[in-house]
Amino acid sequence: RPQASVLALCGRASAPGSLMPALATPLKRDHDSLWDHGEWTTWFNVDHPGGNGDHEHLDAIRFYFKDKVCERPTRIEARTTDWVPAQNTGQVVHASLQEGFWCLNKEQPAGKTCLNYAVRFLCPIGKFWSPWSKWSVCSAECGKTGVQTRIRTCLAESHLDLHCNEATEEGRLCIGPSCSGCDSCMCEDHVLHGMVSLADGAPAAEATVYMQSETLKLLTESDSNGGFRIPGVCPDGNYRQRFLAIKFTAMNKPYIVKNPVDKVRRIGQSVILCCKAVGNPAPAQYLWYHNGTLLDSSVYKYNSKLVLRNLNIDQAGEYFCKASNDAGSVKSQAAKLSVIASDEASCDPRPESYFIRLPHDCFQNATNSFYYDVGKCPANTCTGKIDQGLQCKDRAIYCCGVSKMEIREISCSGYTLPTKVAVECGCSMCTEIKMTVQGRATAADNGEPIRFGHIYLGNNRISMTGYKGTFSVHIPADTERLVLTFVDRLQKFVNTTKVLPFNKKGGAVFHEIKLLRKKAPVTLESSETNTIPLGDMEGDDPIAELEIPPNTFYRQNGELYTGKVKASVTFLDPRNISTATAAQSDLNYINEEGDMLPLHTYGMFSMDFTDETATESLNAGKVRVHLDSAQVRIPEHLQQMKLWSLNPETGLWEEEGDLKPDQSTRRKREERIFLVGNMEIRERRLFNLDVPESRRCYVKVRAYRSERFLPSEQLEGAVISLINMEPASGYSSNPRAWGRFDSAVTGPNGACLPAFCDEQRPDAYSAYILASLGGEELEAVPSSPRLSPNAVGVPQPYLNKLNYRRTDHMDPRIKKTAFSITVVRPSPGTAGESNGPIYANENLRECEQAHYSAAHFRFYRVERDRYDYNTVPFNENDPMSWTEDYQAWWPNPMEYRACYTKVKINGPQEVNIRSRNMGGTHPYTVGKLYGIRDVRTIRDMEQPNLSTACLEFKCSGMLYDQDRVDRTLVRIIPQGQCYRESVNSMLQEYLVNHLPLAVNNESGEYTMLAPLDPLGHNYGIYTVTDQNPSIAKEIALGRCFDGTSDGTSRVMKSNVGIALTFNCVEREVVQQSLFQSLQNSPRQRERTRIRRQQRDICNRQAKMRRVTQSRSSPRVQCTPTD
Known part of the structure; x- marks a missing residue:
């Protein structure tokens, strides 16, 4: 709503915030002068010298001690808690009769902090100001804008110079008289009608309507319903009656949608850095900074793009842009520009150390460990072939990587293990990657999955959750900040906006998304004042409450709504630590300088208002929120508390207004102090009680x-x-x-x-x-x-x-x-x-x-009984470490396919099982090792002589060049005295029908050429493809444990989905320990035989008693004896 601007013109006064020693020492006057007339207040100490310093502000003192300080004190005095006057401490302090007293730690000598100060004020008796005069005549000419002024006089000015340090004159904007001349076309007998509305459809009352001519000419103001009527105006001259609908758009701060990217150039080359922001209005100014220093726009001639030509070493560093519009500013992420000499290698040719763990039977005496250094090349950006012309993002991105590898043979127990070692690094095109986020969306209270919920990126729906709440979202390239909104289509849960961190090197990151369940709606009367408490912690008062005045609700078209209202207000209470994971966004905001800073929350609340039938969403104006100050335990937060609303597109919180001490009488709680703030419920329904926190x-x-x-x-x-x-x-x-x-x-x-x-x-x-x-x-x-x-x-x-x-x-x-x-x-x-x-x-x-x-x-990570070894080293958590090689376990860095088979062991002990994976049909890899996998079987809790394992093997398929298929030769070897008992009949039939067929001459193992098709649980084979190798393996492993093709389990199900069955017996002990030799002596063997016979007799007798005896029959105990 437009308001008159007031210009405050101050009279003579010292500047607020002057140094305390100059102000604290009173001027020497006659004892009977008005300077000493008045009464001193008590001493106040509302802050301690922590954080930035000691702040004894008048606003805070008046907040805690109502009516203890007069409106216009004439003197201020400060002393430490040890009673030393402030001017005698030697510290730099400040004081103002309008603001109070403060001391800043950063202004003190090195290693020193502010002392703890208390203050008091001298309050005068009587009046010191005359009444305001009448407003002067408007200074504007006809049809133009001018200023009106009025004045007042300080009655005690000659005696109380400091007390008169207030405005003696103020002004306001005004419109000059109507012009008699004609400066625009008018149409007699024509009338223009119109309606002005806000962005959400609410009427825009008192909006001014101007005619655009040589000078803007004020025609009228809209009424309380947003309507206006202007006689004599015709937009086209054809109709005597016309109607115009005008809709305001909300002003939004700019938001960065394109950040500058890291680049590497050589001396003498050129580069362009690009930045783009959106907002309403569109950003009109872009500023560029180099290492925090503003670049001269008259020299670099930049806008949203910065061009640097003929680069030199001094221009290396970090660059970022700052975009501004009338609503505010925002800074981009910093991009690093590296400038190297024309003959300098852009990558260090020497690999860094990178140790891989060897199998349990491959101990290295030389290093006295199970580890071997295979080296790695960090995937830093480097300079390669530069595009013709300047591009915001290079078409081909170059990274440092392995340029040369050597094969090494590692000696193990009874065999040699080949591995490839990085010996030289170089610059080549970066590995192409995909970035994804995956996860599960569930209820915060009981874990109920959010089934088939919608996922939005900005205003675009990009994905859905599954039946179990799972989801997967591909992240667009160049994304710096991923903001997703989860919407429950059944409206049982609050719409939740999350800022999800992701791995910029590629792959998938898993997130658990928790959604708050909506509060059951209550029925309100729109014609009455309604109060809704916020916070329901047992044994504690609500943190705040909402006050909704009568006749506040209106429809989407701006019409006033009368009738019953269904209101659902869901509050996230920070006093309940279990709700922390359900917090919306990442609690950040953009300050006036464009920096992203953190917030400290005192509670979030989501509001949903509908008509009585719950078919139409309602808006509300003039809603007040009352925050109980007793719930704010940090005193300085009371002065900084603000009301914020969430922008779901940016995931940032935007200020709605300050919370100020409530001056009205509070029903039933007159003894408690509340902070009050105002808000309107329109398109944004999520609000936050927050404090900007700099510590x-x-x-x-x-x-x-x-x-x-x-x-x-x-x-x-x-x-x-x-x-x-x-x-x-x-x-x-x-x-x-x-x-x-x-x-x-x-x-x-x-x-x-x-x-x-x-x-x-x-x-x-x-x-x-x-x-x-x-x-x-x-x-x-x-x-x-x-x-x-x-x-x-x-x-x-x-x-x-x-x-x-x-x-x-x-x-x-x-x-x-x-x-x-x-x-x-x-x-x-x-x-x-x-x-x-x-x-x-x-x-x-x-x-x-x-x-x-x-x-x-x-x-x-809790280490499981499994081991992975790749001939070509690869870090599954870093897709950028992938190397182009025919023996790479994962041939495609854009798509990872994990394969498992389920093996059952009949035998009394758990057994280690190994899969040895080699090239089977590809001419470049036949007979060469891809890698090995070891896993230990898991004993069945109900069947003592049964254990099962899910064993990974390398999937068959295309190798890295995507030219020819290789059927991986997989040898499955239980490590013990085992023989193959059976093979899944469907798996065997598939292998027979898809030649060639591997030879199985060894009864203690099983060899196959891995199937090309993604077979399922009926074959005992489990295959999953994903953009992240770890996720692919975890899902496949869960299906293998469950013995199904679509389920998952963390508990091994031993008798379903089996591919192979082995029978294993206990190993014979070659060397006996002292205890074993004693146990196996002739006398001990005889005792053991007698005990075994007696135990068998007792067991048979016990079975007979359970069949023949009643519950009242006496029990007979059978104890073996020597």
Whole structure:
């Protein structure tokens, strides 16, 4: 709604925020002067010198102590809690009669922080200002805009100079008189009717309508219903009556849709960096920065594109753009430009060390370990063939990779194992990859799957969830921030917008999406005032409540709605830690400078209003939210509390307005203080009570394949989540609620997660950290019975300061998949705290680039009884590590096909089974090893002499050149005294009908040429194709365990979907231990024989008693004797 602009013209005064010593020392005046007239307030101390400093603001004092400070105090006095006057402390402080007193830590000498100050104010007695004069005549000419002014006088100006430091004159905009001359065409007997509406259809009351002529001419204003009538105006001159419908569009901040990308160039070449933002209105200005310094637009002549010609070394670095429109600004992601000499190699030719684990029967005496260094080349961007002309993104992207490999023979127990070792790195075209996110969408309360829900990217529906809530979404190229909205088509759950981290190196990342169940609707009367509480924690008051005035609801076309309203308001209460994973978005916003900053939430609420039949969605205006200040335990947050709404397209929160102290009388709770904010319920239905939080650190976390924690066994693609806990009153380390939820995906150097921290109070903030990979939870390092700094990854004494605790620290029955820490901001001068795992906000780059030896927290995958070996090394968590080679286990980096077969063992013991996979029919690979897989059978809990295993083998199909098919020769070898008992008849028939047929002369193993077709559980073969090898293997393994082609299980079902059956007996012991030799002595053998006979007799007698005896019959105990 348009409002008059008021211009405040101040009289003489000192500038607000002047240095305290100049203001705190009172001027010497006569004792009887008006300067000393008045009454001093009590001393106030509402803040402590933590965070940025000590802030004793008048707004905060008036909030906590109503009616204790007059509206216009005449003096301010500040002292420390030790009663030292502020002007005698030597510190830099500030004071203002309008704002209060403050001291900033950053302005103090190095190593010093602000003292703790208290303030009091002198309040005058009597009036000091005259009434305002009448408004002056409008200064504008006819038909134009001008200014009206009015003045007042300070009655005590000669005595109270400081008290008179307020506006003595103010102004407002006005319209001049109507012009008598004609400056536009008019049509007699014509009338123009119109209707002005807002973006959601609501009427736009008091909208001004102008005629565009030589100068804008005000014609009329719209009425309360948005309508207007203008006589004498005809748009086309043909009709005497015309109607115009005008609809305003909402103003939106810009949002980056295209970020500049990393590039490598040589000296003397040219490059173009591109940036694109959208908004309403469209961004009118683009600024470019190099290493944080603004580039001169008059020199570089840039717009949304920056062209750099004849490059030199000094122009290397990071570049980002800043786009602006009338609503605000936004900054892009930074792109790295590398500039190298014309004769310099763009890749280091020397491979880095990369250790692979060898089979259990391949111990290396030379290194005294089971590991072998095969080397790797980091997939950094390099310079290759440059396109003709400048392109925003190079058509061909070049990366460093393996350019030369050598075959090495590794000596093992009874055999040699071939492997290929990287010996030289070079620049070549990057491996083409696909980026996907997969996961499962379920209810936050009971895990109910969201069946056939819709998934939106922006306004476009791109996918659906399956029957079990599973989903898979392909990520478009150049995506920097993936924002997906999950919509339940049955409307049982709240629409949920998530910002999902993904692996930019390709592959799939698995996410668990939790949706809040909608609250059951309540019926409201639209003509009455309605109140809805927010928060239903048992034993605690609501955090806030909604107040809906009468006659507030209206239809989508703007008409006022009267009648009954069905209202469903779902509140996400941060006092319940189990709701943290259901938090919407990633709790970030864009500030005025265009930077993305974090928010600390006090609760989110989703509102759904419909008519009585629940067929039409209703809007609402003038809704008020009242926040109970007693629920805000951090005093400085009360002054910063704002109301936000979520933009579902960007996943960013946008400010709706401030929350201010409620001056009205609150029914039934007059003794409690509330903050109140106003909002309108239109197209956005999700709101948030949040505070911008600047006290931030970063936590370094790595994930590993096993608890050996070797650098080469780091896992990429693991999702690390951090739940920030809000401190209770007094900054206790025992938190009462969560305040933020963040996630990140591990790369080759782990992950850095943002976390709140406090510089002054180490125990202020704590956090829970958990990790998962492909839906499988990873374990944290234990903290009891003994805390090991070497295992945790953090040295002492810093580890004790962080108060590391795994979730099962006090109760071993609890899961071991998370840990809690106190987020202690590192002290710059303290040894052992400058090298992780906590990094200050300004040291994010150090956190991201930290060496493996730097302190970090650790998760690890519980090692299963299985082993994988590839002749051509490949990290399944890093698709960029794929190498073009005929012996590569995975021939296509865009599509990974996993194959498993189910093997049953009849025998008393669990057995290791190996698949040895070699080229079978391809001329380049025949007889050459692709890799081996080892797995241990799982014993059936009901049948003691039965165990089963799901064994991976290399699928048949095209090799990397996609030229010719190879039928993999697979040898399945149980490691023990075993013989082949049976083969699945359908599998055998398939192999016979699809020649060639492998020879099976060895009874203790089975050989086959792997089928080309994706056979199913009826054959005992399980095949799954996916963009991520780990996901493909996990799904195939789950189907194999279940013995079906479409199900999944984590429990082995031993008698269904079997391909092979072996019969294995216990191995004969060649060498006996001392205990075995004693047990096998003649006397001991005789005793054992007698005991066995007596035990058999007792068992037969017991069976007979169970058949013949009644319940009242006496029991007979049979005990074997020597």
